[in-house]
Amino acid sequence: MDSLPGYNYWIVILLMMTGLYVVMSCRNLLKKIVGLNIFQASVFVFYISIAKVSGGTAPILKDGIDVYSNPLPHVLILTAIVVGVATTALGLALIVRIHGDYDTIEEDEIEAEEPEG
Amino acid sequence: MHHHYVLRVVSKILIPPILLFALYVQFHGDFGPGGGFQAGVIFAAAFVLYALVFGLAAAREVVSDTVLRIVSALGVLLYAGVGIVNMLKGNNFLAYNNLAVDPVAGQHLGVLLVEAGVGMTVGAVVISLFVYFSS
Amino acid sequence: MLGVTALAILRAPGLFTVVMLSSIYSLLSAVVFVTLDAVDVAFTEAVVGAGASTILMLAALALTNQRRAKPTPISPTGLIAAFLMGGGLIYATVDMPVLGDPSAPATLHVAPRYLNDSYDEVGLPNVVTSVLASYRGYDTFGEVTVIFTAGIGVLALLGRGRRDRKSRRKASSEST
Numbered sequence: 037m038d039s040l041p042g043y044n045y046w047i048v049i050l051l052m053m054t055g056l057y058v059v060m061s062c063r064n065l066l067k068k069i070v071g072l073n074i075f076q077a078s079v080f081v082f083y084i085s086i087a088k089v090s091g092g093t094a095p096i097l098k099d100g101i102d103v104y105s106n107p108l109p110h111v112l113i114l115t116a117i118v119v120g121v122a123t124t125a126l127g128l129a130l131i132v133r134i135h136g137d138y139d140t141i142e143e144d145e146i147e148a149e150e151p152e153g
Numbered sequence: 154m155h156h157h158y159v160l161r162v163v164s165k166i167l168i169p170p171i172l173l174f175a176l177y178v179q180f181h182g183d184f185g186p187g188g189g190f191q192a193g194v195i196f197a198a199a200f201v202l203y204a205l206v207f208g209l210a211a212a213r214e215v216v217s218d219t220v221l222r223i224v225s226a227l228g229v230l231l232y233a234g235v236g237i238v239n240m241l242k243g244n245n246f247l248a249y250n251n252l253a254v255d256p257v258a259g260q261h262l263g264v265l266l267v268e269a270g271v272g273m274t275v276g277a278v279v280i281s282l283f284v285y286f287s288s
Numbered sequence: 289m290l291g292v293t294a295l296a297i298l299r300a301p302g303l304f305t306v307v308m309l310s311s312i313y314s315l316l317s318a319v320v321f322v323t324l325d326a327v328d329v330a331f332t333e334a335v336v337g338a339g340a341s342t343i344l345m346l347a348a349l350a351l352t353n354q355r356r357a358k359p360t361p362i363s364p365t366g367l368i369a370a371f372l373m374g375g376g377l378i379y380a381t382v383d384m385p386v387l388g389d390p391s392a393p394a395t396l397h398v399a400p401r402y403l404n405d406s407y408d409e410v411g412l413p414n415v416v417t418s419v420l421a422s423y424r425g426y427d428t429f430g431e432v433t434v435i436f437t438a439g440i441g442v443l444a445l446l447g448r449g450r451r452d453r454k455s456r457r458k459a460s461s462e463s464t
Contacts, residue, residue, distance in 0.1 A: 045381040047291065052377070053370040054294040060370075061363035066303055066348065070310045073341065074294050077317045080333070081290075084326045085387060094327045095415040096185065097407055105325040106399045107415045111424055113329050114416070115431045118190055118275070121336050122438035125282050128348040129445040132286070135352040183412040186327040188420065194335045201343060229436050232429055247425040257411040264412065264421040267428070274432050278439035279340055285446040286347035 044085055051078035065134065065141040069127045076120045083109045157206075164206045171199040179272045180265075189268040193275025200280050209287055221281040228274025235266050290316050302356055303349055311342040328416045 055078060058071025087109035095107035131141055138146050179192030204212035236247040243251065249263025250256040293313045300306050314337025321330035402419055410418040420428055 044387050045384060046378060049374050049377045049381070050291055051294050053374040054291070054298060056373065057366045057370045058294075058298050060366035062298075064303070064354075066345070066352075066354070067297070067306055070297055070306055070345070073310055073337075074297065074313060077313060077333070077337065078290075078294075080329070081317055081320055084321055084324050084329060086385075087326065088324045088387060090387070092325060094186075094325045095403065096327075097403075097413045097415060104403055104415070107402060107419055108399050110326050110329050110416050111419045111427075113326075114190065114332055114420060115427055117329070117332050117336055118431055119434050121341055122435045124341055125344055125438050126441050126445075128286070128344050129442045132348055132351045133445055135354075141352055141354055182417050183414055185414060186331045186416075187414075188328065188417050191328075191331050191335050194332075194340055198335075198339055225436055225439055229432055232432055236425075236429070247429070249422065256409070260410045260418075260422055261412070263425075264410070264417065267421045267425060268417070271428065271432055274436055278435050281439055282340075282344060282442055283347065285442050286344060286351065 045082070048078050048082045048085065051081070063143040065131050065143060066128075069124060069131070072127070073120070073124060076116070080113045080116065083113050160206050164202055168199050168203055171202070172196060175199065175276075179268065182268055183261075183264070189271030190275050193272045193277075194279055196272070196276040197279035197283070201283050204283065204287070209284070213284070216280060218281070218284070221277045221284070225274050225277035225281065228270040228272070228277065231270035231273070232267055235263060235270070239263075290320070303354055307342060307345045307349060310345070311338045314338045314341065328414075 052075055055071050055073075055075030058074060059068050062068055062071060087106040089103060089105050092103040092105040093101055095104045095110065097104075134146065135141050138149055140146060175192045175196035178187040178195060179189065182188030182192070200212060200216060203215070235249075235252075239248055239251065240246050247263075249259045252259035252262045290313065293309055293316060297306055297309045297313070300309065314333060318330045318334035318337070321327075321333060402423060403415060406412070406415050406418045410422050412418045
């Protein structure tokens with residue numbers, strides 16, 4: 037793992053780009069939301085991998101342990117996870133309402149119906 | 154789900170420990186991993202399991218819409234209330250040092266109340282999300 | 289394994305499969321968090337990602353009655369955007385610190401103060417909780433407000449009166 041510099045970041049970037057591609061190219065609205073979740077989760081992995089200190093343990097204070105991992109990114113990511121689920125819930129509610137109006141959740145069918153409706 | 158006896162019996166056995174585990178995670182957040190958010194979602198998961206196995210109407214009888222709305226608003230109010238009490242006592246917003254006799258006990262009390270507020274709001278909101286999505 | 293799951297989500301046509309794969313993705317990232325010493329985050333991600341998110345997506349699937357997504361053509365703008373951004377990001381990681389470096393700037397700025405003074409000032413062994421609720425309590429207040437707003441938003445979107453719009457639309461198109 038130490039031989040190739042930054043290789044853990046490359047994996048995260050690959051995941052991020054997959055998520056971005058899913059959001060941009062998939063026509064189905066539910067798949068877009070799932071792609072957004074992939075993107076978010078890969079960003080979390082990125083932040084947590086920055087926080088790790090080699091030889092450290094989880095940031096819970098205990099006698100006899102000197103080196104801890106950095107707790108600040110953990111806090112930020114906790115907030116980000118909860119905000120992510122809030123966004124997902126709202127997006128899914130929007131999808132349900134869109135389906136109620138147009139009877140489909142494929143983007144091109146919705147765009148085709150727009151000039152008429 | 155009348156015929157799925159295994160599901161009904163197993164969930165009847167499992168739901169109380171899930172609720173207990175949620176409370177344990179909530180209050181043990183000071184000493185190990187845990188805290189308000191995890192506890193709230195686990196608490197909501199117990200109710201979701203009950204609704205899935207016994208039907209939405211039965212779950213609605215246990216927890217009505219009004220209760221959910223009041224509890225979720227109460228959580229946010231509790232958090233803001235702790236902050237405002239701090240301001241009334243002369244400190245900054247959400248600086249817990251003056252809540253009790255000495256600063257460390259004040260911090261303990263502040264963290265406990267704040268995490269309780271977070272847990273209440275998160276639990277109530279996730280249950281109500283499920284209820285809105287399934288009706 | 290995370291990469292395989294992400295690519296499978298991209299290619300899978302059945303929507304139920306996609307939701308299950310996203311739940312697996314959340315669970316795998318929770319395992320990765322445990323490997324990276326982030327136990328609180330792993331707990332939250334496992335509970336929220338593999339629990340709440342999956343339940344909500346399944347409920348949305350049940351409400352919209354869709355089984356398969358239409359096969360999507362490969363979009364050139366998406367590919368170009370992904371490659372450009374990926375290339376830029378990889379170029380940026382050349383200067384980044386090695387994984388686990390104890391002298392990285394992220395570890396030296398505020399974190400030692402939190403780790404050293406947390407027990408004296410707050411008195412809780414779990415540093416993440418003390419930072420979350422005491423040192424950065426204002427951010428947590430904002431987060432509680434965000435999730436409360438999401439609850440209100442879903443109430444506004446899916447509360448009572450949801451059926452009326454569709455039947456109103458049908459009634460108006462039948463009468464004209």
